[in-house]
Amino acid sequence: MHKLLIKGGRVIDPQAGEMIPADILIVEGKIAAVGPGLEPGEGAVMDVAGKLVAPGLIDMHVHFREPGFEAKETITSGSRAAARGGFTAVACMPNTNPVADNRAVISYIKARAKEAGLVKVYPIGALTRGSRGEELTEMADLKEAGAVALSDDGRPVASAAVMRRAMQYARMVGLPVISHCEEPTLSAGGVMHEGYMSTVLGLPGIPAAAEEIMVARDIILSEYTGCPLHIAHVSTAGSVRLIREAKARGVPVTAEVTPHHFTLTDRAVADYDTSTKVNPPLRTEEDVAALKEALADGTIDVIATDHAPHTLEEKDVEYQMAPFGLVGLETALGLVWTELVIPGVLSPVEAIRKLTVNPARILGLREGVIKVGADADITIIDPQLTEVVDPAAFASKGRNTPFAGRSLQGLPVATIVRGQVVYNRNLAVIA
């Protein structure tokens, strides 16, 4: 019988909202006991004194690029990056090639993830065929195949009529809709936030209004159809206001923010570093302040990375020619700790809630908790550990990060999925 005792740490229980000294006994991949002074019997022991023990982190927004763009990332390399970043589960967006708009692709992703045998990979199905924003996908079939949500992420659903039907149908099927909010005629040609920096740099801008108009539209459609709506990668103060007001009115809306949007502003674009080219773009200091406030007051439920790997060749070009996206899995926890927990924006428990319980609840997953009988998905965090970001050390195939050289504190030191240690930085496991 396979046993592992995680001994001497402080356990974060985001459901109960507390952090208490406790040991966790894992038997056959499940949590068998949680409490003080547990004994391993004949099992192995992982000494985590001074560390935090959290439910396995869940990133509900990644791009693993397989099938179709394996040079950027594969499900295996992406899973390794997730494990190294402390994530035990991820939800991958359907903008692969072919698009995950049918049962075959969803099944393929699940099969590849199983072969990789690292973290749990939950596919997100496309909302419309080919993510073209025209015809609905076979949503019931996608759900049966294992899709946990529906999204055309990477592209907005331009037609309000199509979005309305998609939400009506998704609600019937029982899947949440994740919206990429971007009004395409306003954002067309833009490569960075429209404001002072785009003026000075001479780069075409994407106004905040391009996001906010669609946030407003989709909130109205969510209210009208009753379909749970999750707004991906919120980036502006205006979006935050709309979401806050909608939640107060009882609209079933949730929202996520990425670590890069709560850390960087458009000033990071100053040297035309293409790793700062993301969609939605990096915004202003006022927007960053609003995002932090929204994290603190619960308007924003989830922290997700929008992990978007690209090859070096694709990014090593003129700013306007480079694709949008940066890699986030391996810097996420460090940014959450350094930018939010240490300055007191979020308590450790609140931060972990936005990385575990909340994404699990939105996607309808059982993960994100530490309790007897649950899968033993656990992330061990060293809140004191400090490291300088070195893209060369990434497990992801993507090296496109604007955080290279930045010192981060509060890092994952071990990742455990179904009782198996899939990443271990340097913790001794005594058998």
Place this chain on the structure above:
Amino acid sequence: MNWKRKDLLGLQNLSAEEIKLILDTAVPMKEILGRAIKKVPTLRGRTVVTLFYEPSTRTRTSFELAAKYLSADSVNISTSTSSVVKGETLKDTARTLAAMGADVVILRHPMAGAPNLLARTIRAAVINAGDGAHEHPTQALLDLFTVREKKGGLAGLNVAIIGDILHSRVARSNIWGFTKMGARVRICGPATMIPPEIEATGVQVCTRIEEALDGADVVMMLRIQLERQQRGLFPSIREYARLFGLNRERLALARSGALVMHPGPINRGVEIAPEVADGINSVINEQVTNGVAVRMALLYLLSGGGMPDA
């Protein structure tokens, strides 16, 4: 002071002292242009490459003549942007040029920031000859040179820049250049062509040309690209000319002896009336001459020159 930079990418990051050094260096260079035999051996053995991803006979020729008058060897490569699409990257092209021994690479590119990318990639000096809507520093330097020559100085002058500010690299470089040298800058154009938060660069924004011209010492008209109308940025050429065109009556609102400038080529009768373009206030042709002198000065400074040996 001595020149310390490897490249000239824009005026935003130059100090007033550096701008003054370039302008001062251009004075003896202009004297060379006035000679019967316009050639000095200063840059003999140096290789200057003009790499143009956008057509511009005027700027390219100006750089080529500047290089030749200083006895540098110059080569021109004109590349259509389609070759970029075909997969030949700017960095690859630049590495090839560097491997062939280019000392200075002059880049014109339709995308903002391309010279910055190039400057990071190669050891040769890089001069930005215009990148997208970002900067066109040599144009602004020749404008500053022309105004300083005519007005005896730059501090305290009122400069009006009128036209499509949104897409204009000339406007951006001139804003940095004139404000750093102590002039006051007003910009004016259709509201759809005023970029957001431009006031933060230290300029005053006017929506009426009369307001911009009032008491101006320098009136800089920008070329209006006719295709912008198709993109819905203004309703018609007719209305543009009516609201923002410079004619004799409007010029009378400026100070007497105000300079009329234009980076060329001119849309006669659209942004500027023919009698104004060719009138006594116009310094458009002198801008062209001064362009060669300023570019000679830059080639000289970027090639490691001390005091000019003109």
